[in-house]
Structures are given as C-alpha cells and as structure tokens.
Amino acid sequence: MSEYLKPLPVIQSFSQPFWDAAKDGKLLVQKCNSCGSSIFFPRDRCPECWSEDLGWIEASGKGEIYAFSVTYEGVEKAFKEDLPIVLAWIDLPEGIRMQTNIIDCNPDDVSIGMAVEVTFKKATDDINLPYFKPVSG
Amino acid sequence: MSLAIIGCAEVPTKRDPERKRWDILKDVCVRAIQDAGISKDDIEAVLSVNPMAQPSMALDMALGRIPETLGLKGCKDICVLNAGGASTTNCLRLAKSFLDSGWAKFVLIPHVTVQSDIPTEALINFFATAPLDPEWEYPYGVTFNGAMGLITNRYMHETGTTPEEMASVSVGLRGWAALDPMSIFHGKPVTLEDVLNSRMISTPLHSKECNFLADGGGALVVTTHEIAKEMGRPAAYELGHDMAFMGATPVLRSDVFSREAYRSSSRGALEKAGLGINDMDLRQIYGAYPYTQCSALEGYGICEIGEAGKLWASGECGPGGSLPCTTMGDATGRGHTGSGVSMAFYIDTFRQIRGDTGERQVKDCEHAIITTAGGSVMNACTTIYGRSAT
Numbered sequence: 308m309s310e311y312l313k314p315l316p317v318i319q320s321f322s323q324p325f326w327d328a329a330k331d332g333k334l335l336v337q338k339c340n341s342c343g344s345s346i347f348f349p350r351d352r353c354p355e356c357w358s359e360d361l362g363w364i365e366a367s368g369k370g371e372i373y374a375f376s377v378t379y380e381g382v383e384k385a386f387k388e389d390l391p392i393v394l395a396w397i398d399l400p401e402g403i404r405m406q407t408n409i410i411d412c413n414p415d416d417v418s419i420g421m422a423v424e425v426t427f428k429k430a431t432d433d434i435n436l437p438y439f440k441p442v443s444g
Numbered sequence: 445m446s447l448a449i450i451g452c453a454e455v456p457t458k459r460d461p462e463r464k465r466w467d468i469l470k471d472v473c474v475r476a477i478q479d480a481g482i483s484k485d486d487i488e489a490v491l492s493v494n495p496m497a498q499p500s501m502a503l504d505m506a507l508g509r510i511p512e513t514l515g516l517k518g519c520k521d522i523c524v525l526n527a528g529g530a531s532t533t534n535c536l537r538l539a540k541s542f543l544d545s546g547w548a549k550f551v552l553i554p555h556v557t558v559q560s561d562i563p564t565e566a567l568i569n570f571f572a573t574a575p576l577d578p579e580w581e582y583p584y585g586v587t588f589n590g591a592m593g594l595i596t597n598r599y600m601h602e603t604g605t606t607p608e609e610m611a612s613v614s615v616g617l618r619g620w621a622a623l624d625p626m627s628i629f630h631g632k633p634v635t636l637e638d639v640l641n642s643r644m645i646s647t648p649l650h651s652k653e654c655n656f657l658a659d660g661g662g663a664l665v666v667t668t669h670e671i672a673k674e675m676g677r678p679a680a681y682e683l684g685h686d687m688a689f690m691g692a693t694p695v696l697r698s699d700v701f702s703r704e705a706y707r708s709s710s711r712g713a714l715e716k717a718g719l720g721i722n723d724m725d726l727r728q729i730y731g732a733y734p735y736t737q738c739s740a741l742e743g744y745g746i747c748e749i750g751e752a753g754k755l756w757a758s759g760e761c762g763p764g765g766s767l768p769c770t771t772m773g774d775a776t777g778r779g780h781t782g783s784g785v786s787m788a789f790y791i792d793t794f795r796q797i798r799g800d801t802g803e804r805q806v807k808d809c810e811h812a813i814i815t816t817a818g819g820s821v822m823n824a825c826t827t828i829y830g831r832s833a834t
C-alpha cells in the first residue's frame with residue numbers, strides 16, 4: 308500500500324476509543340451518561356451539561372444525507388487525486404450530524420435525503436477513516 | 445456609548461505583489477486622518493485589524509510599529525484584534541470603549557492584507573486549516589468553497605431557490621462592483637449566463653460565485669457623537685449594535701444559514717436605534733458567499749423564507765433597484781482581502797451615508813444596516829448607522 312499523504316486526523320486522548328473502534332470497522336457515537344445527549348465531535352466534557360461521565364454506543368452505521376457538495380477544484384495537493392470529492396453532512400439516527408465524504412458512487416447520483424451507510428478505509432496501520440456510501444440495493 | 449465614523453481611506457483591491465504592506469498601511473492611515481479633518485497627533489489609540497496569514501505584519505502591528513512609524517505623538521495605546529472577517533467590528537467595539545471612557549477622542553483603525561506574495565498552495569492550506577477542525581474536518585478535503593457550497597445546496601433545497609436565482613445574487617454583487625473603482629472587478633459586470641457558465645468549483649457554486657483572493661487596505665477614523673456633531677463634518681453615527689454567535693464549525697450549527705442570527709442581531713440593533721427594518725435605505729451584508737445575501741434578507745424580515753432569491757433575480761437588490769443591498773459588492777464582487785472585507789464594508793457604509801460613492805450612490809441614504817461575520821460565518825454582528833445622531 309502506498310504511503311498516505313493526506314492529512315490524518317489529530318487524535319486526542321478522549322477521542323481515541325472512536326478511532327480504536329474504527330479500526331474494527333465500528334462507528335461509535337459519544338453519549339453523555341448524565342443527560343443522555345449524543346455528542347459530536349467527541350469531547351472530554353458534555354457540551355450540554357458539563358458532565359465528564361461520557362460513554363459510547365455503537366451506531367447502526369446507517370444515515371441520511373442532510374447536505375452535500377461536489378468539489379472539482381481548489382483542494383490541497385494531497386487531495387487532488389481524489390477529485391471530484393463529495394463532501395457531505397450525514398444525519399445519523401443516533402442523533403448526531405457528521406461531516407464526511409460520500410464514496411464508491413458516481414457524484415452525479417448523490418442527492419439530499421439519500422440513504423447511506425458507513426464504510427471504512429484504511430489510511431495507516433493505526434487509522435481507519437469512516438466514509439459513507441449509498442445503501443446498496 | 446457613542447461612536448461616529450468621520451474619516452476613511454482605502455486602496456483599490458487588486459493582486460499586485462509590488463504594492464508592499466507598509467506602503468499601503470502608511471497611505472491609508474495618512475489619508476484617513478486627513479479625511480477626518482484632524483491632525484495626526486489627535487489620534488489617541490490605534491486599534492488594528494489583524495492581518496490574516498501575514499505573521500510579520502501582525503507582529504509589527506501588535507508591537508506598536510504603526511504610531512511610531514507615523515509619528516502619532518498623541519497615541520496612548522495600541523491593540524490588534526482578531527475575529528477573522530469580523531475583526532474590524534471588534535476594533536470598532538473596542539474603539540467605543542476607548543471613546544466612552546475618555547481615554548481617546550479620536551481612534552485610528554487600520555487594515556492591510558497582501559495575499560499575492562503568498563504562494564497559492566500556502567494560501568489554500570491556510571484557508572483549509574485555519575477554520576477547520578484537524579480531527580473531524582481536515583482529513584476529508586474540506587475547503588471553504590466546499591463547506592459553503594454544501595450549505596448553499598441545502599439552502600436551495602429547502603427554499604426552492606433556483607440556480608438562476610442564486611446566480612443572480614452574484615450578478616447583482618458584480619453589478620455594484622463594476623461601478624466601484626475600489627473593486628478588483630471595476631468595469632467588469634457579469635451576466636447570468638457568465639455566472640452559470642463559469643467553472644463548477646464546489647456544487648452548486650460556480651467560480652464566479654466564489655471568492656477571488658486579493659490585496660487591499662483601508663482605515664477608519666472614529667470619534668464620539670458629540671465631537672462629530674461639533675466638528676460639523678459628514679459622519680456615520682452608530683445608532684445600534686447587536687450580535688449572535690452560531691459556532692466555529694459549520695456541521696455543528698443548528699442555525700445552518702445564519703438566518704436566526706441575522707434575525708436576532710438585526711432586531712436587537714434596530715431596537716437600540718429606535719428604528720425599523722423598513723427605515724433602512726441600504727442593507728450591507730458580509731457573508732462572503734451568495735446564500736448569505738438571501739438568508740440575511742429573510743432573517744432581517746424583509747421577505748418570506750424562500751423569496752430572497754426572487755428579489756435578487758428581479759434586480760431590486762442591485763444597481764438601480766428599489767432595495768439596494770451590499771453596494772460594497774461583498775467578497776464575491778470586491779475581491780477577498782482576508783480580514784479586510786468588513787473594513788471595506790464599513791468604509792462603504794460611511795461613504796454611502798456621506799453621499800460620495802458616485803454611480804453606486806444610494807439615493808438619500810440616511811440609514812444603513814450592516815452585518816459582518818468572521819470565521820466560516822461563525823457569527824452575525826449587526827450595526828445600524830445614520831446620517832445624524834438621533
């Protein structure tokens with residue numbers, strides 16, 4: 308596998324469980340054990356109630372495209388081979404909105420409201436990045 | 445608390461690496477002070493707009509080089525303020541505090557940005573990393589155009605705004621810019637076809653709906669209402685101000701189009717001014733991307749949700765229209781000067797109220813509403829200006 312030249316996520320101690328699970332192909336959503344909020348991005352303190360008692364649930368991996376944009380130019384050099392890039396916000400039934408890319412499909416086929424599911428791509432031995440693709444079938 | 449703008453100067457927006465930062469800075473400071481009809485030693489504070497991606501100039505400003513270089517013998521202190529595109533707003537806020545507490549009678553607010561001598565890849569990297577989260581956004585090839593394209597796409601989806609209507613915003617902005625010697629697009633209006641046929645950058649944004657990075661500089665001189673009145677010179681009196689913060693990261697915001705922030709900040713500012721939105725002769729919206737020109741009109745309560753694109757398409761918001769909006773052209777029409785776009789907005793608002801904007805002049809411009817924003821539209825800072833203090 309060729310060297311990964313794109314920027315890697317700058318992982319923090321409190322988000323490490325998310326990336327550990329991603330390595331096993333699982334998508335986690337952070338939950339506040341005090342007030343029940345779903346939290347994104349992961350934090351070390353609940354932004355709703357300030358509790359530090361936070362945990363994780365495994366998401367179904369399903370979601371719906373809230374909005375997207377297909378970028379044809381203007382990215383940094385490392386991303387150029389990926390153009391066009393479909394940037395999207397995905398609403399998860401677990402109560403968060405994630406920013407990601409839609410992959411494994413023709414960008415012209417992407418639409419708002421489309422059902423998508425998570426798919427992981429290996430960046431390095433330590434990092435799998437979550438992406439989304441249209442639900443097959 | 446009272447503040448009035450009494451002097452301004454700026455250089456034309458363009459890309460010209462031969463035009464050095466300090467040359468622009470000295471030029472606009474000298475001319476703004478002359479324009480205010482005061483002497484250099486009357487300036488008692490210099491509150492500078494932080495120049496983005498230019499660390500050396502930012503340090504020069506932060507460490508007091510401006511009053512020293514210009515020989516501002518009366519200067520009592522300096523400060524640099526940074527809130528991205530809303531930096532000038534913060535300079536004006538701090539100036540109000542200096543004026544109100546009697547620390548200063550006259551405050552100089554300068555800005556300079558030169559981006560043409562920064563390598564393109566470094567600029568792309570700056571604008572990709574500065575406002576983006578390094579863990580959850582940056583690894584996904586997010587650009588400013590991509591994030592704003594995504595929001596524009598959702599705006600059009602929810603409101604039924606057509607690509608032609610959205611493109612007409614840029615036609616209107618470029619229409620104002622074409623009449624403005626300070627714009628990089630002076631003398632270069634575009635048609636609907638020009639916009640829709642320009643390269644697709646990040647759907648649904650064509651290149652003529654995106655920002656062109658450029659160099660610029662400007663300065664304001666401000667004083668109290670009382671002094672401005674005594675001086676008997678044309679002034680733009682600040683009559684009300686309010687703000688709303690939506691958050692640093694677009695995907696985490698509930699107010700995706702800033703519409704509620706436009707609504708609450710305009711209501712607050714108008715209430716302080718004792719005026720209504722229909723008393724405004726000019727609407728100046730700094731959102732840097734065309735959808736904000738629509739969501740602001742909806743938030744201000746000028747039209748129903750989904751009607752703003754039709755207003756722009758009708759030509760009412762552009763030159764010759766009955767609802768002049770953003771005569772400054774926004775970043776799309778003016779050229780994007782980093783943190784300087786809002787400086788250009790305040791200068792244009794002052795000049796519209798003073799009545800010296802030539803072909804772009806809004807007839808009887810007695811009151812104006814202006815909203816600025818920083819980051820990737822992280823906030824909405826709304827101010828009402830008037831030709832007189834009451």
Ligand SMILES: [Zn+2]
Pocket residue numbers: 339340341342343344353354355356357358
């Ligand atoms: Zn909580």
